[in-house]
Amino acid sequence: MITPIYAVRFSWLLSVSWAVGIGLTTAQPAPAPGIPLLLNDLSAFTQATSNWRIVGNVRADLNKPNTLITDKGTGILANIPLANAPTDAKNPYKYDLVTTLQHGDVDLELDYMMASKSNSGVYLQGRYEIQLRDSWDIRTPNVHDNGAVYERWDDNRPEGQKGYEGHAARQNASRAPGLWQHLKISFQAPHFNANGQKTDNARVIRIELNGVSIQEDVELTGPTRGSAFTDEKALGPLRFQGDHGAVSFRNIRYVAYDKPRPELLTLKYAVYKGKYEKEPDYDKTAPESEGTTTILSASVNRIPNEFLIRYTGTLRVFEPGEYQFNLGAAGGGGMLKINNQLVIAPGESNGRGKITLPKGDLPFDLFYSKFADWAQPALGLTAAGPGIREYAISDGVGGNGEEVDPIIVDAPTNTILRSFMDMPRMDMPRMDSPGAANSQGRNLRVVHAISVGSPEKIHYTYDLDKGALVQVWRGSFLDATPMWHERGDGSSRPLGMVQRLGMPVLFLGKLASPQANWITDTTGSGYRPKGYILDENDRPTFRYQSYGASIDDKIRVLPEGKGIQREVTITNPASELYARLVSGTTISAVENGLYLVDEQEYVRLDDVAGAKPIIRNTNGLQELIVPVKGKLTYSILF
DSSP states (O other), X not given: OOOOSOOSOOOHHHHHHHHHHTTOOOOSOOOOOOEEOXXXXXXXXXXXXXXXXXXXXXXXXTTSTTOEEEEEEEEEEEEOOOTTOOOOXXXXXXTSEEEEEEESEEEEEEEEEEOTTOEEEEEETTTEEEXXXXXXXXXXXXXXXXXXXXXXXXXXXXXXXXXXSOBOOSSOOOOOTTSOEEEEEEEEOOEEOTTSOEEEOEEEEEEEETTEEEEEEEEESSOOTTOSOSSOOSOEEEEEOOSSOOEEEEEEEEEEEOSOOOEEEEEEEEEEESOOSSOOOGGGSOOSEEEEOSSBOGGGOOOOSSEEEEEEEEEEESSOEEEEEEEEXXXXXXXXXXXXXXXXXXXXXXEEEEEEEOSEEEEEEEEEEEOOTTSXXXXXXXXXXXXXXXXXXXXXXXXXSOXXXXXXXXOSSXXXXXXXXXXXXXXXXXXXXXXXXXXXXXXXXXXXXEEEEOTTSEEEEEETTTTEEXXXXXXXXXXXXXXXXXXXXXXXXXXXXXXXXXXXXXXXXXXXXXXXOOOSSSTTTTOEEEEEEEOTTSOEEEEEEETTEEEEEEEEEOGGGOEEEEEEEEESOXXXXXXXXXXXXXXXEEETTEEEETTTEEEEEEEOTTOOOEEEEETTEEEEEEEOSSEEEEEEEO
């Protein structure tokens, strides 16, 4: 009998994140388009109550709790709670929406919009709730806030302890009500043996909210409170909560991982002593040691440096199709062949490759050559394929000494840090906007950036070269590892949910007409930065001169952390002076001086001295500008 080498089920997170530690460069599932849940009608769901409907557009009123306004059309799933809806003791979840889809291991991705003060949830397998809630004004989230893995419940436990095993989001990465939020969930279903006994608990491997990791490797010992079932199964439906509050969904996609993993069989190894920067002629080279093993590992060798390990065996493939492999070879290089075809060529310490594999037993050949003495020996190999989530085929032991403890800057009080700040170029559609182009490699470095953090966990970056507010974010403050680790490169990175406000350009400009091009540099503006002054709470007001005027630029966090307010005071302003507040792919007036930008933030005009704001088109984008004569106050709500 041939025993499969990969007998232990590693969780996706533990195995793949370890592989990154030894030099692999992939820490998340490979991007996949997924299967869309079509929202032309409600046919993807079992019987739907009248609170659920398919619509073409939806928006929220910030001042009206639990209210969504919809327009006719398709593509959006909206829950509009029924007024005075009767309860049903026999079916307490009758207003929830359940998919016909039954899933096990799955990656789920969707957009959702909360109404003000609303509450909802997504139940994986109908049993394990990921909380959705308007947590816009929350500083430190708990298990009832947005992005939480909801708690379990036991009425037999003492008061104050009935709820247990809930997991709050690591930080609040939520957007304001009425803005679309993006949720990505990687879920591992419970596993059962042939007798129906549970062998592995369910796990939330990872949750990303608006681009921020908020949950990782959460074990679920049983259904959470509000589960539609008391038992656990290998398969179950998605369930959308409908009895708590108004919510809408769109772009629901999933990738099911329901196929068996390939198995490595009859694995042999041979260790060769020496410095091998290319594959040797094995027939002419005697191994230092050789034998059989049950798993890929660098530990079969005892030579600390300048050696090569060759593994040969059989890869049994159950599901034909395209596979991706990722090989980490610390302090050297590696090579991978499967079915006598080269998958990863010899060379780099981090190698990736794709290959289409047939079903069956296929020859497997891998080598790891180490020749750099600064690294500890470590070998990692991951695989992903059709219906197979990326997993490690190596032992998960060791490291290459390259791991770096992050240098995190918190903001328990008002905090200022000056650094370089790298940003994607914004003279093109935003990458998370409809129709956005790929801007890889088109980053912009703000060289005189000042980032200002607050205990309210609302932060921003200011460009001293242009008097420009370039980004705001909610959550944790800064990762200064790139700046302070070893020699560093002088840059830091925001840690929370970031809203970028367009290309950093001069905030103030003289225009011959409202449609004239905005100036691209400071030539002719007389721009002179004058630093900043601090108030009694160490909050800066920036000062500069431009077009002969003196400007005070004061940015403050709004009450309840709902965004920031900017007050710009201009002494002796020039004529034909305009302020450029924001740019984006789409800007639309909503109501009462409120503008929606790319469905991701609001700009609210608080005091523009009666001036008329202008939305104008420029280079495929839109800008919101306003004439200024002395003082301008506006807020960014996000």
